Amino acid sequence: xxxxxxxxxxxxxxxxxxxxxxxxxxxxxxxxxxxxxxxxxxxxxxxxxxxxxxxxxxxxxxxxxxxxxxxxxxxxxxxxxxxxxxxxxxxxxxxxxxxxxxxxxxxxxxxxxxxxxxxxxxxxxxxxxxxxxxxxxxxxxxxxxxxxxxxxxxxxxxxxxxxxxxxxxxxxxxxxxxxxxxxxxxxxxxxxxxxxxxxxxxxxxxxxxxxxxxxxxxxxxxxxxxxxxxxxxxxxxxxxxxxxxxxxxxxxxxxxxxxxxxxxxxxxxxxxxxxxxxxxxxxxxxxxxxxxxxxxxxxxxxxxxxxxxxxxxxxxxxxxxxxxxxxxxxxxxxxxxxxxxxxxxxxxxxxxxxxxxxxxxxxxxxxxxxxxxxxxxxxxxxxxxxxxxxxxxxxxxxxxxxxxxxxxxxxxxxxxxxxxxxxxxxxxxxxxxxxxxxxxxxxxxxxx
Amino acid sequence: xxxxxxxxxxxxxxxxxxxxxxxxxxxxxxxxxxxxxxxxxxxxxxxxxxxxxxxxxxxxxxxxxxxxxxxxxxxxxxxxxxxxxxxxxxxxxxxxxxxxxxxxxxxxxxxxxxxxxxxxxxxxxxxxxxxxxxxxxxxxxxxxxxxxxxxxxxxxxxxxxxxxxxxxxxxxxxxxxxxxxxxxxxxxxxxxxxxxxxxxxxxxxxxxxxxxxxxxxxxxxxxxxxxxxxxxxxxxxxxxxxxxxxxxxxxxxxxxxxxxxxxxxxxxxxxxxxxxxxxxxxxxxxxxxxxxxxxxxxxxxxxxxxxxxxxxxxxxxxxxxxxxxxxxxxxxxxxxxxxxxxxxxxxxxxxxxxxxxxxxxxxxxxxxxxxxxxxxxxxxxxxxxxxxxxxxxxxxxxxxxxxxxxxxxxxxxxxxxxxxxxxxxxxxxxxxxxxxxxxxxxxxxxxx
Numbered sequence: 001x002x003x004x005x006x007x008x009x010x011x012x013x014x015x016x017x018x019x020x021x022x023x024x025x026x027x028x029x030x031x032x033x034x035x036x037x038x039x040x041x042x043x044x045x046x047x048x049x050x051x052x053x054x055x056x057x058x059x060x061x062x063x064x065x066x067x068x069x070x071x072x073x074x075x076x077x078x079x080x081x082x083x084x085x086x087x088x089x090x091x092x093x094x095x096x097x098x099x100x101x102x103x104x105x106x107x108x109x110x111x112x113x114x115x116x117x118x119x120x121x122x123x124x125x126x127x128x129x130x131x132x133x134x135x136x137x138x139x140x141x142x143x144x145x146x147x148x149x150x151x152x153x154x155x156x157x158x159x160x161x162x163x164x165x166x167x168x169x170x171x172x173x174x175x176x177x178x179x180x181x182x183x184x185x186x187x188x189x190x191x192x193x194x195x196x197x198x199x200x201x202x203x204x205x206x207x208x209x210x211x212x213x214x215x216x217x218x219x220x221x222x223x224x225x226x227x228x229x230x231x232x233x234x235x236x237x238x239x240x241x242x243x244x245x246x247x248x249x250x251x252x253x254x255x256x257x258x259x260x261x262x263x264x265x266x267x268x269x270x271x272x273x274x275x276x277x278x279x280x281x282x283x284x285x286x287x288x289x290x291x292x293x294x295x296x297x298x299x300x301x302x303x304x305x306x307x308x309x310x311x312x313x314x315x316x317x318x319x320x321x322x323x324x325x326x327x328x329x330x331x332x333x334x335x336x337x338x339x340x341x342x343x344x345x346x347x348x349x350x351x352x353x354x355x356x357x358x359x360x361x362x363x364x365x366x367x368x369x370x371x372x373x374x375x376x377x378x379x380x381x382x383x384x385x386x387x388x389x390x391x392x393x394x395x396x397x398x399x400x401x402x403x404x405x406x407x408x409x410x411x412x413x414x415x416x417x418x419x420x421x422x423x424x425x426x427x428x429x430x431x432x433x434x435x436x437x438x439x440x441x442x443x444x445x446x447x448x
Numbered sequence: 449x450x451x452x453x454x455x456x457x458x459x460x461x462x463x464x465x466x467x468x469x470x471x472x473x474x475x476x477x478x479x480x481x482x483x484x485x486x487x488x489x490x491x492x493x494x495x496x497x498x499x500x501x502x503x504x505x506x507x508x509x510x511x512x513x514x515x516x517x518x519x520x521x522x523x524x525x526x527x528x529x530x531x532x533x534x535x536x537x538x539x540x541x542x543x544x545x546x547x548x549x550x551x552x553x554x555x556x557x558x559x560x561x562x563x564x565x566x567x568x569x570x571x572x573x574x575x576x577x578x579x580x581x582x583x584x585x586x587x588x589x590x591x592x593x594x595x596x597x598x599x600x601x602x603x604x605x606x607x608x609x610x611x612x613x614x615x616x617x618x619x620x621x622x623x624x625x626x627x628x629x630x631x632x633x634x635x636x637x638x639x640x641x642x643x644x645x646x647x648x649x650x651x652x653x654x655x656x657x658x659x660x661x662x663x664x665x666x667x668x669x670x671x672x673x674x675x676x677x678x679x680x681x682x683x684x685x686x687x688x689x690x691x692x693x694x695x696x697x698x699x700x701x702x703x704x705x706x707x708x709x710x711x712x713x714x715x716x717x718x719x720x721x722x723x724x725x726x727x728x729x730x731x732x733x734x735x736x737x738x739x740x741x742x743x744x745x746x747x748x749x750x751x752x753x754x755x756x757x758x759x760x761x762x763x764x765x766x767x768x769x770x771x772x773x774x775x776x777x778x779x780x781x782x783x784x785x786x787x788x789x790x791x792x793x794x795x796x797x798x799x800x801x802x803x804x805x806x807x808x809x810x811x812x813x814x815x816x817x818x819x820x821x822x823x824x825x826x827x828x829x830x831x832x833x834x835x836x837x838x839x840x841x842x843x844x845x846x847x848x849x850x851x852x853x854x855x856x857x858x859x860x861x862x863x864x865x866x867x868x869x870x871x872x873x874x875x876x877x878x879x880x881x882x883x884x885x886x887x888x889x890x891x892x893x894x895x896x
Contacts, residue, residue: 321524
């Protein structure tokens with residue numbers, strides 16, 4: 001009898017403990033979004049890294065747990081606004097919607113729930129801060145193009161403790177070189193509210209407390225492949241700095257959203273070098289987040305893209321190969337290459353040799369390049385970069401997005417919530433659940 | 449003191465039990481290979497199912513656990529031979545290699561290890577049985593084109609208990625309408641060895657014991673979209689029958705390989721209807737395997753593709769949408785459509801209206817179709833099917849394979865071995881580990 005009671009006790013204890021081990025939850029959340037990063041982007045970056053450094057493993061490879069369906073409420077192919085709202089609010093909405101439901105009413109975000117409970121919040125991006133992804137965590141507007149409104153809400157309402165990125169122009173009035181029509185200078189207003197401001201790398205390094213804003217460009221920051229490290233920090237440097245500041249004197253925890261923003265822009269431009277270098281810069285930021293989470297033990301790191309961009313494929317035209325070694329010779333983004341090629345007097349053949357390592361241009365390619373430069377053809381950048389893609393045996397099918405499921409990566413307490421195949425909105429709900437946020441209830445309280 | 453000892457005991461007990469729970473291993477293995485099934489194929493089939501039936505979940509969605517890297521030892525883009533050898537032997541090898549190492553020496557397979565231990569083995573495919581994927585589990589040849597040799601080894605050496613599929617031609621001499629040069633009739637030899645033979649659906653249904661061979665066509669079985677259910681069974685029917693026969697009077701267990709073979713062929717042909725219907729037929733077979741494993745409790749089911757085919761994307765040309773509703777109107781594979789269109793007197797415009805629901809052909813499309821038919825242009829089938837893909841907003845970049853990581857799905861005891869991102873060879877090694885097979889040692893014993 002005693003034995004039987006003891007064994008029952010043991011069984012109960014064991015099942016409780018196994019459950020507890022599997023289901024502990026985090027204090028901090030680092031949500032990382034590689035914008036426009038499809039399944040082929042993961043293979044591409046790993047193969048490129050292997051070809052250039054010999055290393056077989058990305059940080060992203062260490063914690064892959066599933067994938068996510070990305071469609072929007074009004075299309076099987078999402079945009080970044082609906083894609084980000086799925087994660088910030090845990091709902092499906094229409095393309096263009098920034099943290100509003102299909103009926104246009106605001107939905108409470110992870111950030112709003114975090115502030116309600118006294119946690120700190122922050123965004124680290126390389127686009128304009130008012131771009132769709134960060135906007136969906138820090139504002140509510142019916143159309144993503146309303147960037148004046150987004151900027152106003154980000155400074156007036158969101159209460160974000162940390163904002164690092166490009167794109168100050170919607171914070172500054174037209175008269176002062178910005179893009180705002182209403183004459184307000186939101187950066188000065190933020191300063192008056194107590195934000196520390198940084199506008200260059202030296203000021204960024206000096207930031208030592210929150211709240212803080214660092215803005216490195218009037219528009220997007222540079223593509224990683226073009227970046228001047230004396231002028232702009234890397235995404236990994238911004239992520240590391242953000243984690244230092246958020247951790248400091250902060251007993252309640254934080255929610256940080258880090259976006260590898262321009263992976264997407266390179267996809268839109270069908271630019272394989274821009275794409276792969278921004279992915280590797282993102283992967284380095286992921287590594288910083290993982291290192292933090294491993295030290296800290298109370299932090300959940302989730303990486304999940306909003307959608308794929310470009311319809312990129314490794315291999316094309318019946319060839320059973322692709323060539324990261326050829327891609328490694330490309331020294332600039334297509335934006336920079338096209339601008340250089342269009343300069344008066346530029347020699348496009350010599351330029352491509354110097355900047356992309358291509359020495360086998362066909363007569364037909366040279367003729368097309370030259371005639372498109374002469375005609376100022378809008379397609380010129382695509383013509384040029386498709387010549388580069390062909391040498392690396394990379395295909396593209398669109399300058400927009402595609403519907404393929406994206407990979408989900410999770411590490412730390414709460415990881416079990418992200419295993420398997422999920423709707424993107426369910427990933428958002430799992431993020432809220434991991435942090436014990438009730439976004440539905442909060443939406444009612446705040447907006448109904 | 450007593451309390452401390454008791455708590456130490458509890459801790460040890462708990463950690464042992466949690467481990468044991470996570471690490472129990474299977475008696476049976478069902479390895480399912482959707483040939484040429486990329487990440488976009490999963491999204492495609494789910495969206496198509498949702499659009500046509502309202503159901504949001506594929507069988508494959510229920511047990512996704514990670515993804516696999518597919519490159520071969522001599523290329524970043526694998527073929528099906530090297531891809532299948534990664535799973536059958538747990539090694540990376542060169543494109544074209546059927547269960548041989550890069551140096552050409554044979555590598556012991558899961559099937560050889562299974563037979564050694566008295567387990568039953570079988571293959572269920574819809575290609576020729578001598579095609580690369582089933583061949584890599586049941587023969588060793590340096591080049592996949594050696595299908596005479598493959599057939600000989602399959603009947604003479606492999607000891608397979610169950611063979612269901614298409615493609616009897618390499619088992620039958622030229623004189624008898626087959627493809628063998630050596631005059632042997634391997635099917636008759638198999639019969640003499642004790643195999644039950646089925647050559648049509650009625651005989652297939654009558655099969656009641658092992659060993660058994662069912663061959664439904666001289667070459668590949670039909671694409672699912674073209675299949676006549678009175679002539680050929682579905683992949684799900686073959687899988688269900690195989691599991692019944694393998695389970696019967698079998699205390700030691702089995703290893704069954706089921707291939708969704710022609711998903712790949714449709715990818716090569718850039719045929720979206722062929723692709724999606726073969727995926728859904730595969731998913732139905734996966735559901736049969738999962739149902740068996742759930743009842744049985746001792747069976748590991750793993751689904752993993754060998755590679756992606758076609759560079760397929762859902763969305764193209766800048767459109768943020770794709771249309772399974774349009775694809776659902778397509779009633780035949782491109783092979784059938786092109787054959788019908790090329791018949792003397794056929795009206796390609798009327799044919800496309802009837803068989804694909806396309807009523808908005810442009811003048812340019814009609815001119816191209818008609819002139820290619822008249823000229824017997826080899827590209828005609830691609831021209832025709834790209835017109836179909838365009839209506840569904842589906843892109844393709846190749847008639848070959850691409851390098852993207854493929855999804856891995858696992859259910860049952862041993863699932864923990866497959867979580868995360870793995871090399872395809874490591875997936876093969878994990879399959880062996882789950883079954884307690886030592887393929888390295890067996891390779892030495894058998895071949896060195």
